[in-house]
Amino acid sequence: MREAEEAAFARGISAEALMDQAGAGAARAIRQFFPQASQCIVFAGKGHNGGDALVTAEHLQRAGWEIDVRLTLPEEECAELTRKKLASLREAPPPPACPRAVTVVLDGLLGLGARELLREPIRSSAQEINRLRREKNAFVVALDLPTGLNSDSGETDPEDCVTADFTVTIGFAKHALIVDSALDRVGRIEVVPLPDLIAPESAGNECLAIPYSLQSALPRRKFSTYKNQMGRIGIVAGSQGLIGAAIMTTEGALRAGAGLVELFVPKELYSLMASLAPAEAMVRPFRSTRELLTHEVDVWAVGPGLGSGHASDMLKFIDQAKQPMVIDADALNMLSGHTDILQRAPGPRLLTPHPGEMKRLLDPGKMSRAGTARHFCEQFPVTLLLKGSRTIVAERARPLSYNSTGTPGMATGGMGDVLTGVCAGLAGRGLGFYDAARVGAWACGRAAEISIFQSGQSEESLLPRDVLAHLGKAFNELRNPTV
Numbered sequence: 001m002r003e004a005e006e007a008a009f010a011r012g013i014s015a016e017a018l019m020d021q022a023g024a025g026a027a028r029a030i031r032q033f034f035p036q037a038s039q040c041i042v043f044a045g046k047g048h049n050g051g052d053a054l055v056t057a058e059h060l061q062r063a064g065w066e067i068d069v070r071l072t073l074p075e076e077e078c079a080e081l082t083r084k085k086l087a088s089l090r091e092a093p094p095p096p097a098c099p100r101a102v103t104v105v106l107d108g109l110l111g112l113g114a115r116e117l118l119r120e121p122i123r124s125s126a127q128e129i130n131r132l133r134r135e136k137n138a139f140v141v142a143l144d145l146p147t148g149l150n151s152d153s154g155e156t157d158p159e160d161c162v163t164a165d166f167t168v169t170i171g172f173a174k175h176a177l178i179v180d181s182a183l184d185r186v187g188r189i190e191v192v193p194l195p196d197l198i199a200p201e202s203a204g205n206e207c208l209a210i211p212y213s214l215q216s217a218l219p220r221r222k223f224s225t226y227k228n229q230m231g232r233i234g235i236v237a238g239s240q241g242l243i244g245a246a247i248m249t250t251e252g253a254l255r256a257g258a259g260l261v262e263l264f265v266p267k268e269l270y271s272l273m274a275s276l277a278p279a280e281a282m283v284r285p286f287r288s289t290r291e292l293l294t295h296e297v298d299v300w301a302v303g304p305g306l307g308s309g310h311a312s313d314m315l316k317f318i319d320q321a322k323q324p325m326v327i328d329a330d331a332l333n334m335l336s337g338h339t340d341i342l343q344r345a346p347g348p349r350l351l352t353p354h355p356g357e358m359k360r361l362l363d364p365g366k367m368s369r370a371g372t373a374r375h376f377c378e379q380f381p382v383t384l385l386l387k388g389s390r391t392i393v394a395e396r397a398r399p400l401s402y403n404s405t406g407t408p409g410m411a412t413g414g415m416g417d418v419l420t421g422v423c424a425g426l427a428g429r430g431l432g433f434y435d436a437a438r439v440g441a442w443a444c445g446r447a448a449e450i451s452i453f454q455s456g457q458s459e460e461s462l463l464p465r466d467v468l469a470h471l472g473k474a475f476n477e478l479r480n481p482t483v
Helices: 002-010 015-033 048-062 080-091 122-136 180-186 211-217 243-255 267-276 311-320 329-335 355-361 369-379 415-428 433-453 464-469 471-479
Strands: 039-044 066-071 103-108 139-143 166-170 188-192 206-209 232-236 260-266 282-286 299-302 325-327 349-351 383-386 392-395 400-403
Touching: 002 015, 015 048, 015 080, 015 139, 015 166, 015 188, 015 433, 039 048, 039 122, 048 066, 048 080, 048 103, 048 139, 066 080, 103 122, 122 139, 206 211, 206 433, 211 433, 211 471, 232 243, 232 415, 243 260, 243 267, 243 415, 243 464, 260 267, 267 282, 299 311, 299 415, 311 329, 325 329, 325 415, 329 355, 329 415, 349 433, 355 369, 369 383, 369 392, 369 400, 383 433, 392 433, 400 433, 415 433, 415 464, 433 464, 433 471, 464 471
Parallel strands: 039 066, 039 103, 103 139, 139 166, 166 188, 206 400, 232 260, 232 299, 260 282, 299 325, 325 349, 349 383
Antiparallel strands: 383 392, 392 400
């Protein structure tokens, strides 16, 4: 970020131009999550982070938001550019008087280069932000970084680091935002790209999955496209008492654009599954996995709701199937203790474990989630999607990718089944597993957010079916980002 800023200044780009771009983008990001004009309490520091916050506030005020500015220091002690933006905000037309749906607190206290140990008056302001979140149910949006988070290490002030629900980071993602220990302080990450900033040539070994980095992986279809070009997906899922997982996986593959979806179920469940499966899918009974090896499919998805029976038969299937395969849920548990199969699998494999399943595959000990993902992919030639609040996608010799979308409302059964189907559907239409996993995780997370912030659901009421219902909007946003 510093290198890109210095290069921009050398080209004649002013600090004010970057500030104006940052504030406009941050306001668009906030309105993406809060489309109804609300109240925004702005905590502004004396430096340019405070100036960014004030530009953001002006854009919100012009969109009808009620703005309350709280400076940490007297106005005369603020930077010249920050004072200029405060004056511009005061000149903006006042919003109409109307009921405010929510209160959003904007943390513009400290920016890039700040350290974790807070001093007065910043500490008191950070304490007040956390109080408003805790006692008034305000949503906290940190601008660039939550105050009290070290921008390089991810270490936090032990007592008073701001707890953000969203962090709108400017230009590029910072390493501190994806450190495990910072997860609950950072919340949802949104990156505001600046047109006048050019990324340095030096590439890191980490990246954040955002629309601008994922767009090219999801090209529009040619007008002449037909179903056989979009992939035939074979789903092996479901068992007595676990039929819902198979249905959600099937719907996920369909909603991801698969050309044909076949659901393979144990013969004794065929009648029931045929009556419950989506009309767009084909349901086929099977007796043993030997039968599956003869079917012509482009991508397999195996595991959701499969139960623990016939493990040896399923392991042979995972070992022998030549097609790409997404492995999830019960199939992952079957692999525990038999991971040598992954060394010799004849086709690409995408594993999608949650933390418990990952621990059964590889005991991480004291390794971080990132360390665990890297270590596993160094041992096995697979793609790994390690689920969690900041889902990680790993593959040997590829940057470690962190997902940026999602909500705590997704902590409910069935979300992973939808994701498995979506990843398989994307792979069937031509995406490699690395991109299919990154796009799938982003789209499912964004669909969940849309369900909550635009369609009336809550963290408590969100269901996998809501994610399925809003995948279309998520994919459209991926192609045409608004931030």
